[in-house]
Amino acid sequence: MPGITLYIIFYLYYVLIPVLYGEDISRDFSPEFKVIENMFEVHTNVVWDGNRNIDENMYSGSETDLKRFFPEGSFSIDIKSRFLHSIGKSSPEILESRYNASMPIVEGVVYPEYNNLNSIMDGIKNSGLKALVFGGGTNVTGCFRLKPGSGVIAIDTSRLNSISLKGNTVTVGSGTYGPELEKTLNSHGYTCGNFPESFNYSTVGGWIGTLENGQESNQYGGIENAIISVRAITSQGEIDDRIVPRESSGFPAKSAFLGSEGKYGLIVEATLKTFRQPAKRFFKSYFFKSFNDGIEAIRTMDRFPTILRLSDETETSIAISSGGDSSLKRLFLNYLKMRGVGKGAMMIGVNNNSQFPDKISGGISAGSFAARQWFRERYTRPAMANILWKHGYVPDTLETSAMWDVMPALHESTIQKFHSIEKERGFKGIIMAHLSHMYETGACIYFTFIIRSENAMEDLSAVRESIMNNFIKMGAALSDHHGMGTYLKKYQHPNKIRMQSLLDDNLFSGWKNE
Ligand SMILES: Cc1cc2nc3c(=O)[nH]c(=O)nc-3n(C[C@H](O)[C@H](O)[C@H](O)COP(=O)(O)OP(=O)(O)OC[C@H]3O[C@@H](n4cnc5c(N)ncnc54)[C@H](O)[C@@H]3O)c2cc1C
Known part of the structure; x- marks a missing residue:
């Protein structure tokens, strides 16, 4: 009898109630926030509305002259869009942009379309500026960190957004966002199979550029499994792969552009596998x-x-x-x-x-x-991070992958490192982790940590340094899927950096290396 009662209760709780509630994705994260506040043993008010105070005077100057290099309607010098095209979504950037009103920003933003790509490339070359390729801007590795006076223009890919299905493939513009691609594929009974948590805000070019991995990777693999070919434009002209199931003719362009983080050129479009919708x-x-x-x-x-x-x-x-x-x-x-x-x-x-x-x-x-x-709620978690930011907390994440035998010790030691830095520096913090992305040989482990500190920038930097050093000590990857950006470069072996730099296109990478 108690067994049947329990069964009925569980049925109501786990099956019937969720079905009745429907698939509403709107979500209030106050309950989670309350739990975290209790863990920190403080009650906080909103201390930041999320807006940044951009000092426009800091940025006005000769950039208006740049207009003459670009086709009408394809160029912007609006300070807000220049600012937004100069930062990603990493916590160090969010912190810095909140306090540092004079962060270096790009000189302007160009919006190429298929029919004016070449003239825009000529315009960039003639302007004497370097190019920063901007997809959705959701990278969390400081891909866009500019040095003062770097003389950079952002190429926003959002107008490169065509989608064309053929056979079991789709050829898609690099600036296409996840939902547009998936909606089109679904209308033909297919799926792209690639769903990062940032799906709503990230682009196909960004997925390739960072070597991204989606939530359904156990079945569909990461972006490297879906990609068949790329078409890209470099300062030397166009480069592409043949659209064939497999080719052995030396080094494919797609291999170079996977994880290239905008340094080798602009990915214009890519051909991806499509999968039958479940x-x-x-x-x-x-x-x-x-x-x-x-x-x-x-x-x-x-x-x-x-x-x-x-x-x-x-x-x-x-x-x-x-x-x-x-x-x-x-x-x-x-x-x-x-x-x-x-x-x-x-x-x-x-x-x-x-x-x-x-x-x-x-x-x-x-x-x-x-x-x-x-x-x-699989794409809504960033809303939780926003609540934390607004209440004066600093949320951050670092992820890696490791072989199965290392995983328990990697988890334990990373948590220990976090708490010893917390103690040493006297801030308050919490850390937690989950496994996602399973491989035969190991898995991705994803750490989320939240700190509350008067010296947030220094403390965050100390935590990140300590966790990264632990990943390396434990033989784990620098990152499973977020990429290297500027933050992880210092942990990469110099020979590997040298090898990866062999393909650098100075027009796209010069500002990163100077
Ligand atoms: C809340 C949140 C959740 C996330 N979840 C995941 C996740 O589940 N899995 C995951 O892997 N990552 C995740 N990320 C990280 C990020 O979303 C991915 O790295 C994503 O692939 C970046 O795409 P984007 O279009 O925003 O690229 P951007 O940030 O615009 O660019 C990233 C890099 O790629 C280059 N690039 C972009 N477009 C092109 C192009 N057309 N040609 C050449 N280079 C290009 C840029 O120059 C830059 O170096 C998450 C980030 C956030 C903020």
């Missing part, structure tokens, strides 16, 4: 006694579901606490306790076209609610 998605959540038990369960899986996301104990606890207090939740937590798991580590999974196994080694099945909710 007929049905299945959702499931599990709880493990510990993060390490969850890691072991994933490592030994025969096949990874489309999405798997294993939260560590802190991330799990925040997720559970932000759900408020209710008798249903208490019952559920008691159930987990009774099964010997406690709050433990939560894993959510989404699988295209096939059901999850009833049992996963060491995991307690916990219905579909958490997985459905995560999926509904």
Whole structure:
């Protein structure tokens, strides 16, 4: 009898209620924010409205002369757009742009279209400026960090946005945003299979430029799996790959442009694989006694579901606490306790076209609610970061990938490093992690940390330095998918930097190297 009652309660909580609530993606992150405030043991008011005070006088000057180099309607010297084309979305940039009204910015912004690309390239060369390629501007690695007086113009790719399907491929303009591409593909029964959390704001050119990895990578792979060819323009002219399933004729252009971060030229368009849209998605959540038990369960899986996301104990606890207090939740937590798991580590999974196994080694099945909710909100998490920023917190993330045998120690040591820096420097902070992007040999581990400090810039920099050094010490990647940008360059081996620089096009990279 108690078994049946429990079953009915879980059915209501995890199946019926979510279905009744529908697929509404609007979301208020106040509950999560409250949990974090409690962890920091402070109550805070809004201290920043999110606007930056740009001192226009700092930036006015000779840039108006530049207009003559570019076709009518393709060039802007508006200070706000120059500013927005000079920063990405990394926390150091957000911090700096908040306090430093005189950050270096580009001299102007050009908006090429297919029919004026060559004249715009000529205009840039004739102007004597260097080029910064700007897709959606969502990179978090300081790709756009300018030095004072670098003399740079931004190429905004948003007008390079054609989409054309052929066979099982799509040829797409580099400035096309995720939703436009996916909507067109869906109308033909296809999907691009590539869904970074920044999907709504990032572009195909940016995905290639950073060697990005989407949330459904377990099934579709990263952008490197989808790409068939690129067409790019460099200061020496055009370069492309043949649109063929495979080619062995030396080094393909696409390999060069994957992760090129705008240094080798402008990707104009790319041909990508398309995949059949899934007929049905299945959702499931599990709880493990510990993060390490969850890691072991994933490592030994025969096949990874489309999405798997294993939260560590802190991330799990925040997720559970932000759900408020209710008798249903208490019952559920008691159930987990009774099964010997406690709050433990939560894993959510989404699988295209096939059901999850009833049992996963060491995991307690916990219905579909958490997985459905995560999926509904999968692009909305940045809203949580915005609340934190506005209340004076500094949220940040660093991610890496590592082999399975290293993962538990990498997780533990990174958290320890964070807390020793916290103690040493006397600020308050929290850190949590999750695994996402599973590979046969290992996984991506993604750390989120939040600090509250009077010396946020210095403290953040110390934390980042310590975590990166730990990644290197533990034999992990510099980054699984965010890229190198300017922040990680110093950790790269000089020989590798030299090798990667062999293809640098001075028109596009000169300002980065000077
Ligand atoms: C909230 C948030 C969530 C994120 N989630 C993910 C995630 O799940 N997975 C992931 O991998 N990343 C993620 N990122 C990082 C970022 O969104 C990705 O790196 C994305 O691929 C960047 O695309 P973009 O169009 O914004 O590129 P931009 O930021 O505009 O550019 C990135 C780099 O690519 C170059 N570039 C852009 N377009 C071109 C082009 N046409 N030709 C040549 N070079 C070009 C730029 O010069 C720059 O060096 C996230 C970022 C944020 C802020």
